[in-house]
Amino acid sequence: MVIIHWFRQDLRLSDNPSLFEAAENGQVLPVFILDDRSAGQWAPGRASRWWLHHSLAALNDALNGRLLVLQGDAAKVLPEVAVEYKVDAVYWNRCYEPWRIQRDQQIKKALRNDGLEVKSFNGSLLWEPWTVLKKDRTPYRVFTPYYRKGCLISEPPREPLPVPKKIRCVATTSKNDINDLDLLPAEGFVPAHNPESAGEAKQVRWDHNLYAYWCKQGRGVGETAAKNKLQDFLGKGLNGYKVGRDFPARRNISKLSAHLHFGEISPNQVWYASAAAATDSNVETDLDCFHSELGWREFSYYLLYHFPTLPEENFQxxxxxxxxxxxxxxxxxxxxxxxxxxxxxxxxxxxxxxxxxxxxxxxxxxxxxxxxxxxxxxxxxxxxxxxxxxxxxxxxxxxxxxxxxxxxxxxxxxxxxxxxxxxxxxxxxxxxxxxxxxxxxxxxxxxxxxxxxxxxxxxxxxxxxxxxxxxxxxxxxxxxxxxxxxxxxxxxxx
Ligand SMILES: Cc1cc2nc3c(=O)[nH]c(=O)nc-3n(C[C@H](O)[C@H](O)[C@H](O)COP(=O)(O)OP(=O)(O)OC[C@H]3O[C@@H](n4cnc5c(N)ncnc54)[C@H](O)[C@@H]3O)c2cc1C
Known part of the structure; x- marks a missing residue:
């Protein structure tokens, strides 16, 4: 059986429920599609595109160069790939942006009509939005009751999965170049507020600063970098997090947000690794605070799911x-x-x-x-x-x-x-x-x-x-x- 695992915001091999199941059930065709058209105004911004480029490169390395990187309307691209590679099933981890939900529902229906098996999984959230509701079955609007009375007393988050023992990847025939996505900036410009370059005609490619910050000092982009950063934080930042997280010059924050956004690490991995690291009772309040910040991330997805106009319209x-x-x-x-x-x-x-x-x-x-x-x-x-x-x-x-x-x-x-x-x-x-x-x-x-x-x-x-x-x-x-x-x-x- 040939199964597409469609990578989206889950650019990792470990704790990836969809990839795990695909690897268990058959031969895997790992696919990523840059679909700016469906995203419309919420296509990734310039800094996100920079990150995505490096994240895809890291993922492709981890897959020994087998990641099939495509561009276009996913509703058209996926069925074409399915035919080309004689695919039997398509699996993915769910996303929660309104435009993605709408698109994915259509794709699911169309692929099933074509006779393919389609399965989706939860790979990005500790609690999916429809599982946490008030007694009257309406969504929470206030964080503390949502988190303390809704999430924490419901099912504990799923325990992380390992990397699949073996991923038998389908050999791809098409040219597979991440550079073709043009995610990196082509032209440079002088940042107007940079005193060192002000007044000079010198062209500075703005992403060089990002590269120096994340790739040289910050140990990189991608799954391995995310895991290293988590370990650094657990060793040096978690103790004292509750107070220290408010001081921008201190090192008490994890800087995991981009890794989490692109799914290079899952919130489940972060949740359980931090719980395991906080063995000392002094760290209990720090852990509780750190977990509640992951809870704010969940609450944001929750709000977006239940109130999809959140990015455009006043909630009040x-x-x-x-x-x-x-x-x-x-x-x-x-x-x-x-x-x-x-x-x-x-x-x-x-x-x-x-x-x-x-x-x-x-x-x-x-x-x-x-x-x-x-x-x-x-x-x-x-x-x-x-x-x-x-x-x-x-x-x-x-x-x-x-x-x-x-x-x-x-x-x-x-x-x-x-x-x-x-x-x-x-x-x-x-x-x-x-x-x-x-x-x-x-x-x-x-x-x-x-x-x-x-x-x-x-x-x-x-x-x-x-x-x-x-x-x-x-x-x-x-x-x-x-x-x-x-x-x-x-x-x-x-
Ligand atoms: C105006 C504004 C815009 C923001 N835009 C974004 C955004 O686009 N993307 C984004 O990930 N975060 C956003 N945040 C939330 C927060 O600032 C970042 O998540 C946090 O600074 C990331 O740093 P960290 O990974 O070191 O966080 P840590 O303190 O180490 O926290 C761990 C993780 O918890 C989550 N988290 C922490 N604080 C929040 C929060 N207040 N809301 C939601 N999740 C949180 C993040 O995933 C973070 O990586 C925004 C906050 C403000 C005030």
Whole structure:
């Protein structure tokens, strides 16, 4: 029996339920299809494409070059491949994005009509969205009861599966080149906020920074890299995670989000490996907190499944009348990390340079965009979609709506982060700001978070000229906060 295992967001060999069953039942044709057409506006952004390229290369190596890499509308491509290779069955692990659910249902029906066996499995979630409901059979809208009363008291997550003992791959006849997918950027450009390259005509391919960050320092992309990163985190980061996870300069976070998004590692593997590593009772609260963050990932998928308009529409319709003040110039300064608010600029530059941003800082830059600058949350969502290597439709849209106050279980709109005190609290030594905003590195800690409060002499000694080598603040923090609250009052009383 010849079985296609259709790789999607499960780019790994271990704990892969569909691949495992395919390998048990017959000869396997491992297939990946880049289907931008079906994805429409949610086709992977540029940073995700970069990651995907390297992830597919790693997977192909693990399969001894047997991965069949194709491009096009999966509804057309799969039946063609099935005929070409005389396939009897098609297996895959389920995905939960609305466009994928719709497409996969159609494909399932069409393949079955053609006489093929079609099976789908859960390879990406600890609890699938339809298995956790309130007593009245409606979905939860608040995280804590969803996670504590819904997930944790239901069936424990499935235990991870090993790599199949033997994968007998079908020999493929077509040319199999990941480069043909054109996932890597062709042209370079100069990042406008990079002081080293400003003013020079030199072309810098932006993905070189990503490569240096993830592949040289970060030990790579793909299943083996994900497993190594998990082990590093369990050894060095889990102890102290609950507190340390909020400090962007500390090493208490796992940085597994992109590996999880592309399925290079499963949440089940992360869940059970972390539980096994936390043998010391001191680590219990850290483990509980780490598991609940995996729970937030689950909750995001849950929301997207039950409320499929989450990426496009306010979860709370009262936000439909919110008086956003679209301002392309403000948006561009935010995107480039040139707002004049150091912790915000550090975060936006971390994103640009590495394709990643620390969670605490994601919340700070998000609040600043939506509240202090009154820009629609969808602009932030779109920029993150393009720049994050972990861009994930569920977590990105749920988190942006959470930050904006329009989402499920969201931070109330009137809770507006003060980026100065957030910086002082969570980057007390200024290490994070100094790393990404080096032009401020000479400032004493006292002024690093709000350079506009420093006197001329302090600025001079630090080599900072506001408005010249570092911007003056784009908005007054107090006034913009008051304006945001006014805007909120306007929809509250509607
Ligand atoms: C505005 C905004 C946008 C975001 N966009 C994304 C996105 O596109 N993709 C994405 O994976 N995460 C997103 N997040 C959630 C979170 O910031 C990242 O998952 C986290 O920073 C990844 O770092 P880590 O792997 O070191 O996390 P860790 O702290 O090590 O946590 C382990 C895993 O738990 C999950 N997780 C942790 N925190 C959250 C959270 N708040 N929501 C959902 N899952 C979480 C991730 O899968 C993460 O890898 C966003 C958050 C905000 C505020």
């Amino acid at each position: 319709p009262k936000f439909d009348g919110f008086p956003w003040q679209d301002d392309p110039e403000k948006l561009t300064r935010w995107q480039k990390g040139l707002t004049g608010i150091p912790i915000v600029d550090a975060g936006m530059r971390e994103l640009w340079q590495t394709g990643f941003m620390h969670n605490r800082v994601r919340m700070i830059v998000g609040s600043f965009l939506v509240k202090n600058l009154l820009q629609p949350w969808r602009h932030g969502e779109a920029w993150f979609w393009d720049c994050l290597v972990d861009a994930d439709l569920s977590s990105n849209s749920a988190s942006w709506q959470w930050v904006a106050g329009s989402g499920a279980d969201a931070a109330p709109y009137f809770r507006i982060f003060n980026p100065v005190s957030q910086g002082q609290k969570f980057d007390p030594d200024g290490d994070y700001i100094r790393r990404y905003v080096p032009e401020l590195s000479g400032l004493p800690d006292k002024y690093l978070f709000a350079p506009w409060e420093a006197g001329d002499n302090v600025l001079y000694q630090a080599g900072v000229v506001l408005g010249e080598n570092y911007p003056t603040p784009i908005v007054d923090l107090k006034k913009s906060r008051a304006k945001a609250l006014e805007a909120w009052q306007a929809i509250r009383t509607q």
